[in-house]
Amino acid sequence: DAKTTQPTSMDCAEGRAANLPCNHSTISGNEYVYWYRQIHSQGPQYIIHGLKNNETNEMASLIITEDRKSSTLILPHATLRDTAVYYCIVRPGGSQGNLIFGKGTKLSVKP
Amino acid sequence: NAGVTQTPKFQVLKTGQSMTLQCAQDMNHNSMYWYRQDPGMGLRLIYYSASEGTTDKGEVPNGYNVSRLNKREFSLRLESAAPSQTSVYFCASSFSGTSGEQYFGPGTRLTVT
Numbered sequence: 001d002a003k004t005t006q007p008t009s010m011d012c013a014e015g016r017a018a019n020l021p022c023n024h025s026t027i028s029g030n031e032y033v034y035w036y037r038q039i040h041s042q043g044p045q046y047i048i049h050g051l052k053n054n055e056t057n058e059m060a061s062l063i064i065t066e067d068r069k070s071s072t073l074i075l076p077h078a079t080l081r082d083t084a085v086y087y088c089i090v091r092p093g094g095s096q097g098n099l100i101f102g103k104g105t106k107l108s109v110k111p
Numbered sequence: 112n113a114g115v116t117q118t119p120k121f122q123v124l125k126t127g128q129s130m131t132l133q134c135a136q137d138m139n140h141n142s143m144y145w146y147r148q149d150p151g152m153g154l155r156l157i158y159y160s161a162s163e164g165t166t167d168k169g170e171v172p173n174g175y176n177v178s179r180l181n182k183r184e185f186s187l188r189l190e191s192a193a194p195s196q197t198s199v200y201f202c203a204s205s206f207s208g209t210s211g212e213q214y215f216g217p218g219t220r221l222t223v224t
Contacts, residue, residue, distance in 0.1 A: 032211060034211045034212075041218075042217060042218070043115075043201050043203070043215030043216050043217055043218050044154065044201070044203075044213075044215045045215070046212050046213065046214060049211060049212065087153075089211070091211045093209070094209045095209060096159075096161060096167075096208045096209055098144065098146070098154075098155075098156035098159065098169055098170070099154070099211060099213060100153070101153035101154045102153055103153065104153075
Protein backbone atom coordinates (compact mmCIF):
# COMPACT_ATOMS: atom_id res chain seq x y z
CA ASP A 1 0.00 0.00 0.00
CA ALA A 2 1.08 3.56 -0.64
CA LYS A 3 2.21 5.42 2.43
CA THR A 4 0.72 8.65 3.64
CA THR A 5 2.26 11.60 5.44
CA GLN A 6 0.23 13.87 7.69
CA PRO A 7 1.18 16.63 10.11
CA THR A 8 1.30 15.44 13.69
CA SER A 9 -1.03 18.12 14.99
CA MET A 10 -3.07 21.15 13.96
CA ASP A 11 -5.18 23.76 15.68
CA CYS A 12 -8.34 25.37 14.36
CA ALA A 13 -10.63 28.06 15.73
CA GLU A 14 -14.22 27.05 16.36
CA GLY A 15 -16.47 28.04 13.46
CA ARG A 16 -13.61 28.27 11.00
CA ALA A 17 -12.81 25.76 8.28
CA ALA A 18 -10.32 23.04 9.19
CA ASN A 19 -8.09 21.99 6.30
CA LEU A 20 -6.20 18.77 6.96
CA PRO A 21 -3.51 17.88 4.41
CA CYS A 22 -2.26 14.45 3.42
CA ASN A 23 0.62 13.55 1.16
CA HIS A 24 0.45 10.28 -0.77
CA SER A 25 3.03 10.82 -3.48
CA THR A 26 3.41 7.11 -4.31
CA ILE A 27 -0.28 6.43 -4.79
CA SER A 28 -1.19 4.01 -7.58
CA GLY A 29 -3.91 4.47 -10.15
CA ASN A 30 -6.37 2.09 -8.51
CA GLU A 31 -5.88 3.30 -4.94
CA TYR A 32 -8.57 5.24 -3.14
CA VAL A 33 -8.04 7.88 -0.47
CA TYR A 34 -10.05 7.34 2.70
CA TRP A 35 -10.43 9.60 5.71
CA TYR A 36 -11.39 8.44 9.17
CA ARG A 37 -11.33 10.13 12.53
CA GLN A 38 -11.11 8.86 16.08
CA ILE A 39 -12.52 10.93 18.88
CA HIS A 40 -10.88 10.17 22.20
CA SER A 41 -11.64 6.66 23.46
CA GLN A 42 -14.16 5.96 20.70
CA GLY A 43 -14.03 3.71 17.66
CA PRO A 44 -12.81 5.20 14.36
CA GLN A 45 -15.47 6.90 12.29
CA TYR A 46 -15.59 6.84 8.50
CA ILE A 47 -15.72 10.33 7.00
CA ILE A 48 -15.30 10.24 3.24
CA HIS A 49 -13.34 8.67 0.39
CA GLY A 50 -12.46 9.37 -3.21
CA LEU A 51 -10.47 8.20 -6.20
CA LYS A 52 -9.73 11.24 -8.33
CA ASN A 53 -12.69 13.58 -8.21
CA ASN A 54 -13.47 15.89 -5.34
CA GLU A 55 -16.14 14.55 -3.01
CA THR A 56 -18.51 16.15 -0.53
CA ASN A 57 -20.90 14.72 2.01
CA GLU A 58 -22.69 15.98 5.08
CA MET A 59 -19.53 15.76 7.19
CA ALA A 60 -16.73 17.05 4.99
CA SER A 61 -15.23 17.72 1.58
CA LEU A 62 -12.29 15.88 0.06
CA ILE A 63 -10.10 17.68 -2.42
CA ILE A 64 -7.65 15.49 -4.37
CA THR A 65 -4.99 17.16 -6.49
CA GLU A 66 -4.98 16.47 -10.21
CA ASP A 67 -1.80 14.39 -9.96
CA ARG A 68 -3.38 12.55 -6.97
CA LYS A 69 -0.20 12.95 -4.92
CA SER A 70 -1.93 14.81 -2.14
CA SER A 71 -5.36 15.54 -0.74
CA THR A 72 -7.05 17.83 1.75
CA LEU A 73 -9.94 17.05 4.05
CA ILE A 74 -12.05 20.12 4.75
CA LEU A 75 -14.39 20.45 7.72
CA PRO A 76 -16.26 23.62 6.69
CA HIS A 77 -17.30 24.88 10.13
CA ALA A 78 -15.29 23.14 12.83
CA THR A 79 -16.87 22.65 16.25
CA LEU A 80 -15.36 21.52 19.53
CA ARG A 81 -16.79 18.07 18.84
CA ASP A 82 -14.53 17.78 15.79
CA THR A 83 -11.48 17.57 18.05
CA ALA A 84 -10.05 14.16 17.15
CA VAL A 85 -7.23 12.30 15.43
CA TYR A 86 -7.79 12.28 11.66
CA TYR A 87 -6.39 9.47 9.57
CA CYS A 88 -5.70 9.56 5.84
CA ILE A 89 -5.56 6.04 4.40
CA VAL A 90 -4.73 4.89 0.90
CA ARG A 91 -6.20 1.55 -0.13
CA PRO A 92 -6.36 -0.34 -3.42
CA GLY A 93 -9.81 -0.72 -4.89
CA GLY A 94 -10.95 -4.32 -4.64
CA SER A 95 -8.47 -5.28 -1.93
CA GLN A 96 -9.64 -7.47 0.93
CA GLY A 97 -9.25 -6.97 4.62
CA ASN A 98 -7.95 -4.26 6.80
CA LEU A 99 -7.42 -0.57 6.75
CA ILE A 100 -3.91 0.48 7.67
CA PHE A 101 -4.04 3.34 10.14
CA GLY A 102 -0.94 5.48 10.57
CA LYS A 103 -0.43 8.07 13.30
CA GLY A 104 -2.82 10.64 11.84
CA THR A 105 -3.22 14.33 12.65
CA LYS A 106 -4.43 15.44 16.04
CA LEU A 107 -6.85 18.28 15.33
CA SER A 108 -7.64 20.53 18.26
CA VAL A 109 -10.58 22.88 17.77
CA LYS A 110 -10.34 25.80 20.17
CA PRO A 111 -13.06 28.22 21.31
CA ASN B 112 -30.11 1.30 13.97
CA ALA B 113 -27.60 0.56 16.71
CA GLY B 114 -24.79 0.05 14.16
CA VAL B 115 -21.99 -2.05 15.63
CA THR B 116 -22.30 -3.06 19.27
CA GLN B 117 -19.67 -4.69 21.47
CA THR B 118 -19.81 -6.36 24.85
CA PRO B 119 -18.40 -5.99 27.39
CA LYS B 120 -17.16 -2.38 27.46
CA PHE B 121 -14.50 -3.11 30.07
CA GLN B 122 -12.90 -6.32 31.32
CA VAL B 123 -10.09 -7.23 33.68
CA LEU B 124 -8.61 -10.71 33.42
CA LYS B 125 -5.87 -12.56 35.22
CA THR B 126 -3.14 -14.18 33.18
CA GLY B 127 -4.32 -17.54 31.87
CA GLN B 128 -8.03 -16.79 32.05
CA SER B 129 -10.20 -17.02 28.97
CA MET B 130 -12.97 -14.82 27.66
CA THR B 131 -15.01 -14.06 24.60
CA LEU B 132 -15.62 -10.58 23.20
CA GLN B 133 -18.94 -10.25 21.44
CA CYS B 134 -19.74 -8.10 18.41
CA ALA B 135 -22.98 -7.63 16.51
CA GLN B 136 -24.05 -5.40 13.62
CA ASP B 137 -27.51 -4.56 12.35
CA MET B 138 -26.54 -3.01 9.01
CA ASN B 139 -26.83 -6.25 7.00
CA HIS B 140 -23.12 -6.08 6.28
CA ASN B 141 -21.36 -9.11 4.87
CA SER B 142 -17.88 -8.52 6.29
CA MET B 143 -16.70 -8.12 9.86
CA TYR B 144 -13.34 -7.38 11.48
CA TRP B 145 -11.52 -7.45 14.79
CA TYR B 146 -8.77 -4.87 15.44
CA ARG B 147 -6.68 -4.07 18.48
CA GLN B 148 -5.28 -0.67 19.40
CA ASP B 149 -2.39 -0.30 21.80
CA PRO B 150 -1.57 3.06 23.41
CA GLY B 151 -0.15 5.57 20.93
CA MET B 152 -0.40 3.13 18.05
CA GLY B 153 -2.63 2.61 15.09
CA LEU B 154 -5.14 -0.20 14.75
CA ARG B 155 -3.91 -3.65 13.82
CA LEU B 156 -6.13 -6.31 12.29
CA ILE B 157 -6.47 -9.55 14.26
CA TYR B 158 -8.97 -11.51 12.15
CA TYR B 159 -11.63 -10.75 9.63
CA SER B 160 -14.59 -12.49 8.05
CA ALA B 161 -15.26 -11.51 4.46
CA SER B 162 -18.61 -13.30 4.49
CA GLU B 163 -20.65 -15.61 6.67
CA GLY B 164 -18.85 -18.91 7.05
CA THR B 165 -15.36 -17.60 6.29
CA THR B 166 -12.61 -16.23 8.50
CA ASP B 167 -9.06 -15.14 7.73
CA LYS B 168 -6.04 -14.15 9.79
CA GLY B 169 -4.95 -10.57 9.93
CA GLU B 170 -1.68 -9.03 11.01
CA VAL B 171 -1.68 -10.20 14.66
CA PRO B 172 -3.77 -13.41 15.03
CA ASN B 173 -1.65 -15.30 17.57
CA GLY B 174 -3.45 -15.97 20.84
CA TYR B 175 -6.91 -15.38 19.41
CA ASN B 176 -9.70 -17.36 17.80
CA VAL B 177 -12.82 -16.10 16.10
CA SER B 178 -16.27 -17.37 15.25
CA ARG B 179 -18.64 -15.92 12.68
CA LEU B 180 -21.79 -17.13 14.39
CA ASN B 181 -24.14 -15.78 11.71
CA LYS B 182 -24.30 -12.77 9.44
CA ARG B 183 -24.80 -10.40 12.38
CA GLU B 184 -22.36 -11.71 14.97
CA PHE B 185 -18.57 -12.13 15.08
CA SER B 186 -16.90 -13.12 18.34
CA LEU B 187 -13.26 -12.99 19.42
CA ARG B 188 -11.95 -15.48 21.97
CA LEU B 189 -8.84 -15.28 24.11
CA GLU B 190 -8.12 -18.84 25.25
CA SER B 191 -5.34 -18.03 27.73
CA ALA B 192 -4.97 -14.32 28.28
CA ALA B 193 -1.52 -12.75 28.54
CA PRO B 194 -0.49 -9.25 29.69
CA SER B 195 0.58 -8.52 26.10
CA GLN B 196 -3.09 -8.75 25.12
CA THR B 197 -3.94 -5.71 27.24
CA SER B 198 -5.43 -3.41 24.63
CA VAL B 199 -8.57 -1.81 23.29
CA TYR B 200 -10.41 -4.12 20.92
CA PHE B 201 -12.59 -2.76 18.14
CA CYS B 202 -15.01 -4.65 15.99
CA ALA B 203 -15.96 -3.27 12.58
CA SER B 204 -18.18 -4.21 9.67
CA SER B 205 -18.49 -3.33 6.00
CA PHE B 206 -20.86 -4.14 3.20
CA SER B 207 -18.23 -6.24 1.48
CA GLY B 208 -14.69 -7.42 2.13
CA THR B 209 -13.37 -5.11 -0.55
CA SER B 210 -15.02 -2.02 0.86
CA GLY B 211 -12.81 0.46 2.66
CA GLU B 212 -15.90 1.99 4.26
CA GLN B 213 -15.89 0.25 7.60
CA TYR B 214 -18.07 1.03 10.60
CA PHE B 215 -16.61 0.55 14.05
CA GLY B 216 -18.04 -0.33 17.41
CA PRO B 217 -17.27 1.56 20.64
CA GLY B 218 -14.54 -0.83 21.74
CA THR B 219 -13.77 -3.18 24.62
CA ARG B 220 -11.04 -2.12 27.02
CA LEU B 221 -9.25 -5.23 28.23
CA THR B 222 -6.63 -5.35 30.95
CA VAL B 223 -4.75 -8.57 31.68
CA THR B 224 -2.87 -8.62 34.99
